[in-house]
Amino acid sequence: MDSIRKYAVQLFILFISLIASPNWAISALPEMHGFFEFDYGVKASDDNTKRDDFNLFEQRLQLKSSYFFKGDHYLSEKGASVNFKGDFTMDEYFSGKTEFDLRGLNLSLTPYDFMDMKLGRQVLTWGTGDYLFVNDLFPKDYISFFSGRNDEYLKKPSDALKLSLYPTWGNVDFIVSTFEQNTQAKGDRLSFFDQFQGGIAGINSDRDLLEPALKLSNNEYYLRYYRSLGSNELAFYYFRGFDKNAISTKNEAARELFYRRLDVYGWSVRGPFANGIGNIEFGYYNSREDANGSDRLIANSMVKILSGYEKDLGHDLKVGFQYLYEQRLNYNNYSKNLLPTDFVFDEFRHLLTQRITKLYKNQTVTVSLFNFYSPSDKDGYIRPSVSYDATDQWKLSLGANIPWGEDDITEFGQMKKNKNVYVRARYSF
Helix, strand or coil: CCCHHHHHHHHHHHHHHHHHHCCHHHHCCCCCEEEEEEEEEECCCCCCCCCCCCEEEHHHHHHEEEEEECCCHHHHHCCEEEEEEEEEEHHHHHCCCCCCEEEEEEEEEEECCCCCEEEEEEEEECCCCCCCCCCCCCCHHHHHHHHCCCHHHEEEEEEEEEEEEEECCCCCCCCCCCCCCHHHHHHHHCCCCEEECCCEECCCCCEEEEEECCCCCCCEEEEEEEEECEEEEEEEEEEEEECCCCEEEEECCEEEEECCCEEEEEEEEEEECCCEEEEEEEEEEEEEEEEEEECCCCCCCEEEEEEEEEEECCEEEEEEEEEEEECCCCHHHHHHHHCCCCCCCEEEEEEEEEEEEECCCCCCCEEEEEEEEEECCCCEEEEEEEECCCCCCEEEEEEEEEEEEEECCCHHHHHHHHCEEEEEEEEEC
8 A cells, every 4th residue: 555655646746747837738637537336246145244135335436537748848759648547435335435446547658669668556467368367467356356346356456667678579578566465355245265264254264464575675577578470479478476365374373374475487379279269378386485395384386277269159159168277286295294184285176167258239238157167176156247238328237156166175165155146337437
């Protein structure tokens, strides 16, 4: 939060100084766009969270705008702009609590013909997956995902500097950012598996998640090189930073979890395949604080391989399929150091997904079904939805979140008590 305020103050001062300067011409204040939205999600199962009847009930106002510099000066010559996006929410789940979520506040420009730069708060993403992330190590909001907010809110903003370079031999993105963790269930709105409680927990969870200190040595670094090869796009990735989930234990007695240091090396290919679009993506996760996997309290290194295929079948019908393979490395070292009371994670995980999307009524009605299924974990997650563009301004949505699973410890099994049916109404302006 301190870093957000820092960027907000710096860019605000910059913006005010520019519009106040008599030497820089400003034709008009920037236009403001956005939307009003009402969300409500009724619970379809019982758990031990703050409320029994709903887990989503909020009103939201999003405002966004961009200011493009004009006049005879450096920022105008370099096509600079200040970009803002922010959400004001009233959360009835927490008795009408009001919040402001700064989703974007950055300065972007083209300092050289071969370089674009963006500095400030921004949403970042890359990779080839659909709801599955191998080399996309940017922060996510899984409370929004499982409660029924718009997909836009799955991806959290970062405080970052992004440089995009365009040499003749390809394209390079370099990003340096402060640490921002994934937003995960913590028991107040959504229940989850708490290893210290020994099962699915709600408001009774009392874990302590230890974030890395805000200092230069804890900055995170992302690098991507990508280029086209014929009709295909090839990319290589590197990440150095921290796990975005606190899945490693610092102190069992104090119930402290922490975000392990992590290096990720990967690549991806995406292009035409079998009259559709295919992709494959690989990632090697190096657990820097447990290189040989012998520390039972720190998550092991692992490999992830994702393959996918999507096809437009015509008549406004599209289908997509994915397969994700995960393997924990040095598993023998991990398993032989476990205590009898430890929960045991499998060496291999297999996950299948399927998406079907059909448009009706001149493409104003969208019917979608996304399904996760893991034959190894024996769990899954079903996400049906219907949306209707009633006018150019009004959009109505109805959907459901249906996670399930045999075991409480698996990714979707731990969320099985968070089933809901939600409605959203949005007015854009």
